[in-house]
Each structure stands twice: as C-alpha cells, then as structure tokens.
Amino acid sequence: MATKPGKITVVGSGFYGSTTALRLAQYDVVGTVVLTDILEGRPEGLALDINQSRSIEGFETEVVGVGGGSYEGTEGSDVVVVTAGLPRKPGMSRMDLIETNAGIVREVAENVARTSPDAVVIVVSNPLDEMTALAQLATGFPTQRVMGQAGMLDTARFTDNVARELGVPTASVRTLTLGSHGDTMVPVPSRCTVDGKPLADVMDADRIAHLVDRTRNGGAEVVALLKTGSAYYAPSAAAARMAKAVIEDAGAVMPVCAWVDGEYGISGVYLGVEAEIGREGVRRVVEGDLTDDELAGLREAAEAVRAKQADVADL
Numbered sequence: 471m472a473t474k475p476g477k478i479t480v481v482g483s484g485f486y487g488s489t490t491a492l493r494l495a496q497y498d499v500v501g502t503v504v505l506t507d508i509l510e511g512r513p514e515g516l517a518l519d520i521n522q523s524r525s526i527e528g529f530e531t532e533v534v535g536v537g538g539g540s541y542e543g544t545e546g547s548d549v550v551v552v553t554a555g556l557p558r559k560p561g562m563s564r565m566d567l568i569e570t571n572a573g574i575v576r577e578v579a580e581n582v583a584r585t586s587p588d589a590v591v592i593v594v595s596n597p598l599d600e601m602t603a604l605a606q607l608a609t610g611f612p613t614q615r616v617m618g619q620a621g622m623l624d625t626a627r628f629t630d631n632v633a634r635e636l637g638v639p640t641a642s643v644r645t646l647t648l649g650s651h652g653d654t655m656v657p658v659p660s661r662c663t664v665d666g667k668p669l670a671d672v673m674d675a676d677r678i679a680h681l682v683d684r685t686r687n688g689g690a691e692v693v694a695l696l697k698t699g700s701a702y703y704a705p706s707a708a709a710a711r712m713a714k715a716v717i718e719d720a721g722a723v724m725p726v727c728a729w730v731d732g733e734y735g736i737s738g739v740y741l742g743v744e745a746e747i748g749r750e751g752v753r754r755v756v757e758g759d760l761t762d763d764e765l766a767g768l769r770e771a772a773e774a775v776r777a778k779q780a781d782v783a784d785l
C-alpha cells in the first residue's frame with residue numbers, strides 16, 4: 471500500500487533500469503516505482519529484493535515488478551523512464567544500436583501513450599538524441615514532456631575527470647557539456663570553474679583538451695573495461711535526478727536533451743542544452759552565455775543530429 475502519492479515507471483529492468491529504480495525508491499519521493507521488462511520474473515525479483523532493503527535504508531517507496539512486457543500497474547504514471555534497449559559492446563558505436571533500439575523504443579512509447587497519457591517521459595536508450603526524438607513522435611506528447619538523459623552524465627564525467635586530474639574534491643568543480651551524446655558533444659570551458667576560478671586559469675589548454683576527449687569517450691572507456699554491458703551507476707544517477715526534479719516540480723536547471731525552438735538560433739531539433747525541469751517536464755530551455763567557438767560547436771552539433779533525427783520517423 472503506497473504511503474504517498476506519485477508513481478514513476480522504469481521500463482527495462484537491466485542494469486540501467488534496475489539501478490534507476492533503486493535510486494528513485496531510496497529518494498522516497500513517490501509512493502510507487504514500477505519496474506517493467508519483457509522478461510518474466512526479473513522485474514518482479516528485483517522489486518522484491520529492493521523492497522526488502524527498505525527497513526535497512528529507511529525508505530517507504532514500494533517497488534512493483536511487472537514482467538512479460540505488460541503495462542498493467544503502470545497506468546497513470548507521473549514519469550516514465552525508458553531504459554529498454556540493447557547496450558553497446560566493446561568496439562560498437564551508439565549509432566550501431568539504432569535499428570534494434572528504434573523498434574523497442576517505438577513499441578514502448580506507444581504503450582506509454584496508451585497507459586500514461588499525461589506522463590513526462592525521460593529517454594535513456596541509445597542512440598540517445600535519436601531515441602528521444604522517436605519517443606516524442608511515437609507518443610505524440612508535447613515536446614516539453616519528452617526529454618533525454620545525456621548531458622547530466624557527460625557533465626558529471628567531465629567534472630570527475632577534472633577533479634581527479636587536479637586532486638581536488640568534486641564539489642569544488644563545475645563543468646558543463648552541451649550538444650549531442652557522442653562525437654558532437656560540446657564541452658563549454660567558459661562555464662567550467664574550480665573553486666570559482668576559470669578552468670583555463672588552473673589547467674593548461676592541452677590538459678583541458680585531453681580531459682574533454684576522455685569525457686567524450688567516457689562511455690566507451692567503461693564499455694571496454696566491462697567487456698559486457700555499458701555504464702549504469704553514473705547514468706542512473708543522472709536519470710533518477712531528472713525524474714526527481716519532475717516529481718518535486720523543482721525548477722532545477724540541468725543539462726538534458728530537450729526540444730530546441732529558437733534558442734541559440736537553433737530550431738526544430740532535440741539537442742543537449744540546459745533546461746529548467748519541473749512538473750510539466752521542460753519548463754524552458756535556458757540560454758547561457760557561450761563564446762563564439764562554443765556557439766559554433768553547438769550549432770554544428772545541432773545540424774549533425776538534425777539529419778539523423780529526421781530519419782527516425784521511418785524506423
């Protein structure tokens with residue numbers, strides 16, 4: 471029996487989905503987290519396991535597992551996090567997943583539209599920008615109610631890289647990445663600081679370029695080490711924080727994949743930008759100050775993902 475209102479559904483109970491469900495349950499901000507999958511038993515078993523940790527960790531959110539591809543019990547969700555889809559294997563690019571994951575994401579999105587027509591949808595399946603665009607098309611939801619998770623993760627990776635390079639606490643480092651999740655990720659050095667000082671004052675340009683490169687390849691670095699599956703601890707932290715911001719109507723400004731409609735002189739594309747997140751999803755895209763180079767990089771990223779997103783309607 472749920473102790474508070476609110477329901478979040480996490481579709482896909484693989485590594486990303488199960489860790490997202492655990493984090494959301496531990497936040498204790500909704501009565502119910504529903505974890506689903508096409509597999510029978512896995513979501514039910516994970517839900518039971520997470521619920522049994524409640525008295526130790528001190529949270530009351532109940533996790534409900536729903537297997538066999540069913541959407542029973544997900545109805546009327548406030549937020550749906552879509553993690554269903556294959557992850558990368560070593561040597562694969564995110565784009566190698568597009569055909570398989572498009573079929574999965576389309577089917578999931580149609581079911582979400584049917585069962586939770588008022589939900590805010592957070593997509594994480596890869597390739598991220600394209601799957602977010604596809605989920606919006608397939609749900610038919612307003613663009614502000616469909617967003618993707620990538621920028622929170624890329625920014626967190628950049629922050630960790632800078633903190634470890636300088637040997638300083640992560641809390642003293644602020645970084646930002648915009649653009650797309652992948653080759654056209656746009657780091658924003660002008661918005662990066664260490665203890666309030668510009669990053670460029672505490673690190674030479676070559677080191678910054680090296681860390682940017684490492685950030686851009688952060689997902690592949692983990693995939694190569696794991697050998698099977700892709701990262702999920704940092705990714706699930708990012709998606710869960712986005713879902714929490716929606717539930718709490720927080721107005722938090724986060725780097726997310728959002729529909730851009732005129733900001734930065736860019737229109738009609740899902741792109742990594744900073745956005746204010748609230749109960750209605752993306753309240754607004756927040757246009758920050760960028761240098762001419764950064765703005766040019768963002769516009770280039772927009773054109774690169776625009777072409778790929780135009781094709782998703784046929785997938």
Ligand SMILES: NC(=O)c1ccc[n+]([C@@H]2O[C@H](COP(=O)([O-])OP(=O)(O)OC[C@H]3O[C@@H](n4cnc5c(N)ncnc54)[C@H](O)[C@@H]3O)[C@@H](O)[C@H]2O)c1
Pocket residue numbers: 481482483484485486487506507508509539553554555556557558567571574577578593594595596598619620623651699700701702705
């Ligand atoms: N956006 C990001 O920053 C980011 C980061 C890491 C991973 N990812 C992506 O997240 C996705 C999931 O990764 P993972 O590590 O959890 O993979 P995983 O293989 O561990 O789990 C995927 C789960 O989806 C389920 N599934 C497949 N089709 C389904 C359907 N139609 N309905 C419901 N469930 C379905 C599978 O049975 C499986 O349990 C991958 O596409 C991966 O590339 C994105």
